Amino acid sequence: MFGFSKKAKQAKIKKEDLYKKVEAYYEGSVDTADYWDPENLDETSCIPLLPNGIGKITFKLEGKLIESYEGDFVLGSYQGKGKLYRKGKVFEGSFHDGKYTGE
Numbered sequence: 001m002f003g004f005s006k007k008a009k010q011a012k013i014k015k016e017d018l019y020k021k022v023e024a025y026y027e028g029s030v031d032t033a034d035y036w037d038p039e040n041l042d043e044t045s046c047i048p049l050l051p052n053g054i055g056k057i058t059f060k061l062e063g064k065l066i067e068s069y070e071g072d073f074v075l076g077s078y079q080g081k082g083k084l085y086r087k088g089k090v091f092e093g094s095f096h097d098g099k100y101t102g103e
Helices: 004-021
Strands: 022-032 049-061 064-074 077-086 089-096 099-102
Touching (some): 004 022, 077 099
């Protein structure tokens, strides 16, 4: 009636379009999220690999850096010591379950 649902729908579509444009780059150790058999790759070709150990992940949107983390990962989550760059700020110290907990 007032156009609220139309605006909400347009905002949702725009947000989904942005997610599709995000580029992620990772360098470092990885582990599988599930069991895989290295001798039978045909059956395990779609198993996701997760950052695990020490590494660096960078997210860019339309060529601009939006987030970068370098440090310890546990099955894809920022965990342990690391350095996070986000929105022009730097967070360096301890992370737990993907969240900055301090020095």
